[in-house]
Amino acid sequence: MKALLIFVVAGSFFMQPTGSLKCYTCNTQVNNNNCKGQQNCDGIGQVCKTDVIGVVGLFNVISKECTASCDPYFSDFKVGRRNVSCCATDLCNVNGASDFKMGYVQVALALSASLACILLRSRL
Template identity: 40%
Template sequence: MKAVLLALLVTGLALKPGSALQCYTCRGQVSNKNCLQVHNCTESDTQCWTERIRAVGLLTVISKGCSSHCEDGSQDYYLGKKNITCCDTDLCNASGAHALQPAAATLAPLTALGLLFWGLSQL
């Protein structure tokens, strides 16, 4: 009997209203501070996404939302780059800044490695 009551309690907690994923949403904003509107996703939406489109390093346009199917990715265009990042916890798409970090994260260690080899060659 206790097991049945426990199962009903757990099921009731899992189905309670307001348990849907929450994501930040916006469309076509040039500042992340304009992308902090909280949205309750539908039950089928299991991920939050952030899309950043950078045009020739001058302008970045940000969009965010909920998704039932999201895939991380990036595309280079003649005049810019588009990055999409996905995550699956409440409000995990707060900044989306990690979408633009791979190039910087690669460049910094390579620069440090280059300086190390240069320094060793001076000995």
Template identity: 40%
Template sequence: MAKQDKTFIPTWQARLKMHTRLVSGWLMGAALQCYSCTAQVSNQDCLNVKNCTPGQTQCWTSRVRAIGLVTLISKGCTSECVDDAENYYVGKKNITCCSTDLCNTSGAHALQPATTLALLTVLGSLLLWGTGRL
């Protein structure tokens, strides 16, 4: 009696299912991760990690300051995001966007230190120059 070869050769349907599972698993593992929170006073309370859906390709951070008293921070995933900063009569709103894993770590950026230093230098120079002219 001849021994039968029991080598398994998958059919094209089985191969398709196998490839579909592999690609689906890869896509799910490649989802962007962002920090997520809603209206928190402290950035330390905004470090919950969220797996974004495949269409959500950016992380965002929003910081709203009301009358200079309290700042509320919110973060999350989004499909569309535009950096924005607006001043209102009773407060400020600042939105920042980024597109790498956990890139929205800190609160939304205000002025960068170098920009702040340059503005203070110019303001100081104007004040000094202006007082000598009076």
């Protein structure tokens, strides 16, 4: 029973939401308010990517897109910085940068499994 419960919990973290991911998209904008375009990521990818390049505190250049894969990245240069962020829920890249977020289904399953483990353990 415990093995089955552990298998269900572990599998819940790898579940992908059904349907198409929707991301905000824009190309080389200096204001995040100009990045209001929305795109369904059908066949493009399963991740929303945001790339922000800041130039010496003067301005930011922002690009957002749907992509198949994304590696978060941060680098601080003498003349600016670059921050690439990734997330995987609908319209999660609304701000200039955001972190990967776990879906509500995965959180609910993890909490339920944790509670079940506590209850099962207390009965032993």
